Amino acid sequence: MKSNKLLDAKGLTCPMPVVKTKKAMNELETGQVLEIHATDKGAKSDLTAWARSGGHKLLEHEADNDVLKFWIKKG
Amino acid sequence: MTVNTMTAKELTEKIFNKEELFILDVRNASDFADWKIEGENFDYLNVPYFDLLDGVEGILDKIPSDKDVLIVCAKGRSSIMVAEMLSEAGLSVSSLEGGMNAWSEHLEPVKVGDLKDGGEIYQFVRIGKGCLSYVVVSNGEAAVIDASRMINIYLEFANRIGAKITHVFDTHLHADHISGGRKLAEKTNASYWLPPKDAAEVTFDYQALEDESEMAIGNTSINMHALYSPGHTIGSTSFVVDEKFLLTGDILFIDSIGRPDLAGLAEDWVGDLRESLYTRYKELSGELIVLPGHFTIIDELNADGSVSKKLSTLFETNHGLNIEDENAFRKLVTDNLPPQPNAYQEIREINMGKIDPDTEKQREMEIGPNRCAVR
Secondary structure, eight states: OOOSSEEEETTOOOOOOHHHHHHHHSSSOOOOOOEEEEOOOTTHHHHHHHHHHOOOOOEEEETTTTTEEEEEOOO | OOEEEEOOOHHHHHTTTTTTEEEOSSSOOHHHHHOOOOOEEEEEEOOGGGGGGTGGGOOOOOOOGSEEEEOSSSSSSSHHHHHHHHHTTTTTEEEEEEEEHHHHOOOEEEEEEOGGGOOOEEEETTTTEEEEEEEEEEEEEEEEEESSSSSHHHHHHHHHHHHHEEEOOSSSSSSSSOOHHHHHHHHTTTTEEEEEGGTTTOOOOOEEEOOOOOOOOOOSSOOEEEEEEEESSOOOEEEEEEETTTEEEEESSSEEEOOOOSSSSHHHHHHHHHHHIIIIITTTTSSSSSESSOOOSGGOOTTSSSSOOHHHHHHHEEEEEEEHHHHHHHHHHHSSSSOTTHHHHHHHHHTTTTTOOOHHHHHHOSSSSSEEEEE
8 A cells, every 4th residue: 555654663662653653643744644564562453543533544454474554544 | 750650469459458549541442441450449530642642731630639540551651651741740640560461460369268287278369350269288288270371470479388389270171361270280290180071172181170089288188179060161160178168160259150151152051050050059068168260340359358258148149049040040141141251262272272372462362351250
């Protein structure tokens, strides 16, 4: 899936994946897509809930071995 | 800036002492709704940490200044972040060390009674998950029943009281938590006992725990008498220890009874469950002290933190023991069952020795309450 920016959050533990995602999202325009790679297992439920509460849209997520990948569209 | 931390042990004492505490749980709303820290005099506020990244000003007026405040998250890092923010805003708060992970793994040993000739029986209260395991000690020997996967706790305990673990038992094949029984037995060269009817698919050697098996712990007269009591699982076995205590496993709890469905055979096992509770247990002395495999709600804790009641009292007060109509009973234990424990099928496979995931994965599978009871 196409994205406007890639955030590498691999190796970071909670709360850093969400903290970094929020920061990266601030630099995007509405409608642009941020791709996030993370290894913290809690990232899935937290990023999903965070996106919902911030009005963003989680377009897709997948697990590639130990790496969790997310595509979030800025709302 | 450093913030105050509270350990799972300190938090357990607050629950046992019925102290007041205000818990700010910063996990997701769904995780909080699924499972939280329970205390009789605890108040709660749930705001996910990611809604506080821009600041905590919005919640300051919701946090009381006249009681202790504890911040809780899944692993104990986000709670530190939020605790720091609140401390900078002038509040005095603590963070739960290790979060819900540590909470799930904490065991608190409580002595529940003396046995003949100086023996003792201890209940290990896994307060976060509601699981209960037992250590019976006599004359320098110890038996462990329904051990959790945190086996170091039993090893250290045995070491501290100068006892050697010689027998390890599981009352049944567990579905809500990962048994430490086999590993504990391997570490101590103890024998590991399982009911054979629950062990049809296990991949390791074990000693068959049959009805009427008798085990002596220590070289005195502490006697453990196995009592076949199927229903939660087909192999479920209870123990009568020293003619004084009845370890019921997941058949009978204080305010509820075992659910028969976690191995997928509710309809088949409901009759066994009824017979165990209404016939086999009825034949036992009402003076026996029931020591169950779980508690479900915090009200089931006695004043000292232990979970136990006289069998005769349970026959009077436990709703599940007082349903005369067999069909009504059948309906109770097969309809409207609570959700199953998290990852219960994989947990059963681990307990059979079929899979052996790493500790992190095991920890994740055990997240949440035990959910073994129907009320």
